[in-house]
Amino acid sequence: MEPIINVHSLSKSFGEVQAVRGVTFSVSRGELFGFLGPNGAGKTTTINMLTGLARPDRGSISIAGIDCPRNPKAAQHLMGIVPDESNLYPELTGFQNLSFCGALYGMKKTERVERARELLERFGLTEAADRKFAGYSKGMKRKLTIAAGIIHSPEILFLDEPTSGIDVASARQLRRLIAELNQAGTTIFLTTHYIEEAERLCSRIAFIVSGGIRTIDTVEHLMSGYEDRQIMHFEVSSVDDTLCAELGTEFPRFDCRTDSRNRICIESSETIAVGQIVRFFEDRGIDIYEARKIRPSLEDVFVQVTGIEAGAMHEVQEKSRQR
Amino acid sequence: MKQWIAFWNILTKDMRSYYLKPPNISWGLVFPLAWTAAFFVRSGSGLESVSSILPGVMGVSVLFGTTSMLAVTVTFEKKGRSFERLLLAPISLELLMLAKTAGAILFGTANAFVPVLIASFITDLGGVRWGSLVPVVTLIAVSSTFLGLFIAVSVSEVFEAQTFSNFFRFPMIFLCGLFVPVAALPIWLRPLSYALPLTYGADILHRSISGSGTMPTALNFAALSAFCVLLFAVSLRNIRRYWIL
Structure with a gap:
C-alpha cells in the first residue's frame, strides 16, 4: 500500500524537555494506525507537528507528498482533526457547529447543510441538532467533535484520544463509527492510552514512550511472540x-x-x-x-516492550485528566 | 474562493456570537457616552461646544468598541481551544486574523457614528468634512482592533486581557488629544502621545469636524496606517511564535 503519511527522524523540544526524539514511521493509505503510549509520551506533540500546529526542530513530514512543515495549509485540506478535548463552540448549536466547520474548509452552504444533516443522523444527534453545544453530554460532545472532523470528508483523520472520559456505551458506539469510517476508505491516525481500544481497532500499532518509538508492527506480529x-x-x-x-x-x-x-x-x-x-x-x-x-493480550506486549505497567498508564492518564 | 467562504463565516459567526450581544453595548456605547457626558457637565459649556467634544466621543467609542471584545474573545477562544480549530483550517494566517478582526473593525466604526447621529439632532454638522472623517474613523478602528489583537496574543487569561486593555485605553483618553489638546500636556508627556496611534487619528477627527487639527492630514494618515501595519505584523509574528509552537 502506498504511504500517505511519511515521518522521518522527527524531533521536538520544549526548552530542556525533549518531547519527541527521532521518530520515524509511515502510514499507508486506508490504514488505521494506532499511536499508543502513556501520558507525556509525545503523542499529542507528534499529532501537532503532523497537523501543522507545532513546528518540528528536526526531521521531515510528508502528507500525501506535501512537505507539511513547509506548506501546512496545503496539507490541512486533506486532514480532519479531532483533538483530545471537544473544542467546538459552546454558543453554537450542533448543526451550526458542523456547518461552521464545513465553511472553514471552503464548503458551499448547500453542500455543508446537506453533509451536516447526514452526519447528525449518522452519529445519532438529529434530535439534538438545534441544541447548544454547551448543553450536550460528554459523549454527545465527543461524537459531534468527530463529526466536525469529517465534515469535509478528509482523506486522513487524526483522532486524539477519541473515547477518553466517556461512558462505555458511547465509547462502543464511537469505536464502531471509527471502524466504519476506516472501512469507507479514510486513513485514520489514532492516539490512545486504551490498549484494548487500539488492539480492537488498529491494523498497525506504534508504542511511543518518552518521545521515542519502541516498536511498530501489526497487532498479529506483536502478539505472535506472546501466544x-x-x-x-x-x-x-x-x-x-x-x-x-x-x-x-x-x-x-x-x-x-x-x-x-x-x-x-x-x-x-x-x-x-x-x-x-x-x-x-x-x-x-x-x-x-x-x-x-x-x-496474552496486547497489554502484556506493551508492558514487555515499554516496561510500563498498563494499569499505571491508565492511572496517570486519569489523574492528569482530573487535574 | 474557498478561503473567502471561511473568511465570511468566521466574520458572521463572531458578529452573531460576540459583537451583537447586549454586554458589548455597555462597553462599546454606554461607557463612552457616559464618559463624555461627564466631560460635558464638568466643562459647563453649552450645546455650541458639542462639535468640539464630538471628536473625543467618537475616538473613545471606536477605541472601546473595538478593543473591549476582541482581546477578550480571542483569549477566550484560545483558552477553550476552539481557536486551534481556526489555526488548523486551510486558511492563511493573515486572512484568518483579518476575519477575526473584521467584526471588531465594523462594530467600532458603527459605534463611532452613534454619537454623530445623536449630535446631528442637537447641532449643525454642515461643516463636517465627511471625505476625511469616514476614512479616519475606519483607520482608527483598524489600529485599535489590531491593538486589541496585540493584547490578546500577549496574554493567556481573559482577566489579563481586560486589565492589559485598560492599561492602554485609559491613558489614551488623556494622552491622544481627544479632549485635552496634546499641546496643553506637560512637555515630558508629549513624546508618549506621539507614540500612540490614536493621537494621529484624533487630530484628523478634530480637523474634519471643527477644522482645528495641528498636524498635516497626510502625515496623520501615514502615521496611522504605519501603526496598523506594525501592530498587525507584530501580532502575526507573535501568533506564529507562541501559538504555533
Missing part, C-alpha cells in the same frame, strides 16, 4: 515488596510482577504448575482468593 506465553493472575491476601523477588529466586523461569494491590502476575514460556505456586503462598501464610489463567 505461547503462560500468564497467571493471583489475587492474594497480602503482597509485600520482597514477594516477587522471593518468587523469582524459587522459580527462576517465571517473570513475576505485582500490577495492582494484592495482585500478582506470573508469566512464563513454560507451563505454570499451579500447585507449586499455591504451596509457595501457603508456606508464607498468604491466602489465595482467586487464580486465573490469562490469554
Whole structure:
C-alpha cells in the first residue's frame, strides 16, 4: 500500500524537555494506525507537528507528498482533526457547529447543510441538532467533535484520544463509527492510552514512550511472540515488596510482577504448575482468593516492550485528566 | 474562493456570537457616552461646544468598541481551544486574523457614528468634512482592533486581557488629544502621545469636524496606517511564535 503519511527522524523540544526524539514511521493509505503510549509520551506533540500546529526542530513530514512543515495549509485540506478535548463552540448549536466547520474548509452552504444533516443522523444527534453545544453530554460532545472532523470528508483523520472520559456505551458506539469510517476508505491516525481500544481497532500499532518509538508492527506480529506465553493472575491476601523477588529466586523461569494491590502476575514460556505456586503462598501464610489463567493480550506486549505497567498508564492518564 | 467562504463565516459567526450581544453595548456605547457626558457637565459649556467634544466621543467609542471584545474573545477562544480549530483550517494566517478582526473593525466604526447621529439632532454638522472623517474613523478602528489583537496574543487569561486593555485605553483618553489638546500636556508627556496611534487619528477627527487639527492630514494618515501595519505584523509574528509552537 502506498504511504500517505511519511515521518522521518522527527524531533521536538520544549526548552530542556525533549518531547519527541527521532521518530520515524509511515502510514499507508486506508490504514488505521494506532499511536499508543502513556501520558507525556509525545503523542499529542507528534499529532501537532503532523497537523501543522507545532513546528518540528528536526526531521521531515510528508502528507500525501506535501512537505507539511513547509506548506501546512496545503496539507490541512486533506486532514480532519479531532483533538483530545471537544473544542467546538459552546454558543453554537450542533448543526451550526458542523456547518461552521464545513465553511472553514471552503464548503458551499448547500453542500455543508446537506453533509451536516447526514452526519447528525449518522452519529445519532438529529434530535439534538438545534441544541447548544454547551448543553450536550460528554459523549454527545465527543461524537459531534468527530463529526466536525469529517465534515469535509478528509482523506486522513487524526483522532486524539477519541473515547477518553466517556461512558462505555458511547465509547462502543464511537469505536464502531471509527471502524466504519476506516472501512469507507479514510486513513485514520489514532492516539490512545486504551490498549484494548487500539488492539480492537488498529491494523498497525506504534508504542511511543518518552518521545521515542519502541516498536511498530501489526497487532498479529506483536502478539505472535506472546501466544505461547503462560500468564497467571493471583489475587492474594497480602503482597509485600520482597514477594516477587522471593518468587523469582524459587522459580527462576517465571517473570513475576505485582500490577495492582494484592495482585500478582506470573508469566512464563513454560507451563505454570499451579500447585507449586499455591504451596509457595501457603508456606508464607498468604491466602489465595482467586487464580486465573490469562490469554496474552496486547497489554502484556506493551508492558514487555515499554516496561510500563498498563494499569499505571491508565492511572496517570486519569489523574492528569482530573487535574 | 474557498478561503473567502471561511473568511465570511468566521466574520458572521463572531458578529452573531460576540459583537451583537447586549454586554458589548455597555462597553462599546454606554461607557463612552457616559464618559463624555461627564466631560460635558464638568466643562459647563453649552450645546455650541458639542462639535468640539464630538471628536473625543467618537475616538473613545471606536477605541472601546473595538478593543473591549476582541482581546477578550480571542483569549477566550484560545483558552477553550476552539481557536486551534481556526489555526488548523486551510486558511492563511493573515486572512484568518483579518476575519477575526473584521467584526471588531465594523462594530467600532458603527459605534463611532452613534454619537454623530445623536449630535446631528442637537447641532449643525454642515461643516463636517465627511471625505476625511469616514476614512479616519475606519483607520482608527483598524489600529485599535489590531491593538486589541496585540493584547490578546500577549496574554493567556481573559482577566489579563481586560486589565492589559485598560492599561492602554485609559491613558489614551488623556494622552491622544481627544479632549485635552496634546499641546496643553506637560512637555515630558508629549513624546508618549506621539507614540500612540490614536493621537494621529484624533487630530484628523478634530480637523474634519471643527477644522482645528495641528498636524498635516497626510502625515496623520501615514502615521496611522504605519501603526496598523506594525501592530498587525507584530501580532502575526507573535501568533506564529507562541501559538504555533
